Amino acid sequence: DTAVSQTPKYLVTQMGNDKSIKCEQNLGHDTMYWYKQDSKKFLKIMFSYNNKELIINETVPNRFSPKSPDKAHLNLHINSLELGDSAVYFCASSQEGRVTDTQYFGPGTRLTVL
């Protein structure tokens, strides 16, 4: 069974479109995260959710909005996509939201904006 899953794995779209990436974890974890990994392989945290509350919100454009319908899901919605949004987006989860908890990553979604 996949612990952290993301869909889609690949997403190719035009500039200006709106798209969503879905994430689900079946680990019973309390905290979920979204990371962006750029072409230089740097991982940058974008958001984290603990029990449906946003607890970290890095200085990302407000075109990005996380949506958590329940503890097991954290979706990433992106409005008005730009070329610079092209990257791999990783979802992750950790137990109980303790900052030192190990984070378990999903397989990633490779977003290409044309």
Place this chain on the structure above:
Amino acid sequence: GQNIDQPTEMTATEGAIVQINCTYQTSGFNGLFWYQQHAGEAPTFLSYNVLDGLEEKGRFSSFLSRSKGYSYLLLKELQMKDSASYLCAVMDSNYQLIWGAGTKLIIKP
């Protein structure tokens, strides 16, 4: 500013030992993580150090010196499947993870 430095790429031979270094300068310290990432896949947790010293876990060991802002990941008895990128990440005083760019490890037969 906050900075994590790792070598970009290293090459080692199957069966040998390799040490991947990581130096950091962050605003505060709440632990250092090592992750393994195979090409096209998600990072996988390897180790977590918050106290000085060596933590051993099978073929992999991780060392930390907080006074020197330095850590290393030691891989023994290298196998071809160890070919991957190894990411060093430090948790700062705000409990945010600062990631290095990773070290690409190439294993040769």
